[in-house]
Amino acid sequence: MPSTPPLSPSAVVTALRTAGCVFAEDEAELLLATARTPAELAAMVDRRATGLPLEHVLGWAEFHGLRVAVEPGVFVPRRRTEFLIDQALVQAPDARVVVDLCCGSGALGAALAVALGTVEVHAADIDPAAVRCARRNLTPYAGRAHVGDLFDALPAGLRGRIDILTANVPYVPSAEVALLPAEARDHEPHMALDGGADGLDVLRRVAAAAPEWLAPGGCLLAETGEHQARSAVEACNDAGLTTRLAVSDEAYAHVVIGVREQRPGP
Known part of the structure; x- marks a missing residue:
């Protein structure tokens, strides 16, 4: 099976901006830092582009200096x-x-x-x-x-x-x-x-x-x-x-x- 070609940072930003993400650059930085493989990054970008909350895509939210695990379907701490x-x-x-x-x-x-x-x-x-x-x-x-x-x-x-x-x-x-x-x-x-x-x-x-x-x-x-x-x-x-x-x-x-x-x- 052919491997997934890596997305460039600019391609990630463009995909997020096209999906309507207001803070596309900041979100792209987090996704790029979190994804472990090109395939995982592509999947994360796709999930975010469909409207899934960024925290659910990342699997965590920043709260009061902590990284708090946030699973799909769970309220995201504000x-x-x-x-x-x-x-x-x-x-x-x-x-x-x-x-x-x-x-x-x-x-x-x-x-x-x-x-x-x-x-x-x-x-x-x-x-x-x-x-x-x-x-x-x-x-x-x-x-x-x-x-x-x-x-x-x-x-x-x-x-x-x-x-x-x-x-x-x-x-x-x-x-x-x-x-x-x-x-x-x-x-x-x-x-x-x-x-x-x-x-x-x-x-x-x-x-x-x-x-x-x-x-x-x-x-x-x-x-x-x-x-x-x-x-x-x-x-x-x-x-x-x-x-x-x-x-x-x-x-x-x-x-x-x-x-x-x-x-x-x-």
Whole structure:
């Protein structure tokens, strides 16, 4: 069988640009560096040209300084969510128990494990494919990933012990899912995108149960959209958490932070 002729860098850029990739030069550089053979490079370029997310083609995504494994059909961690990690580290720099709820690839749990050092990390998702991917990313940090619906997936022994609870819940209103870029709409799980009528259905469920799972002083952090931010804060306040909104104009990120207050001393 004849071998596949190697694609030149310029040919890769041209193929990606023709397919509509805005950052064709940057993507070409990553594909050329990742492919091990000319045949693999050609296949990767073809897959990207058909609209598959770059991270699914590469098999990894860059997130908070890490290369996180991302398998086909699993939600791709967004760079703006790095702001959530930064806020978690400011809020709870001495955290020892971390839970990554609605974990997808487990990127948030892995990033926190690296930043915090010795820490107990758990992740959970309702999608078995996501949990398999999260296990790959958390194993180096002795993290555990569980399949199930929100808190139902977690070991009961975590109740009242969680210092940082990240919940990168789906928050796109149902009517707006069809308006998302094709890369997300066509290649990521619908359940990881659709947050219900106003986008806050899952967040409300998480906030309502969070106080009994958080340690005193523990915090819940959830990303939300700009136009939902006020309602998201209200949902966390209604659950009994002391809540504030952190905003990064640069990353266009909005993170709701709800804290379970410390019990008064004797």
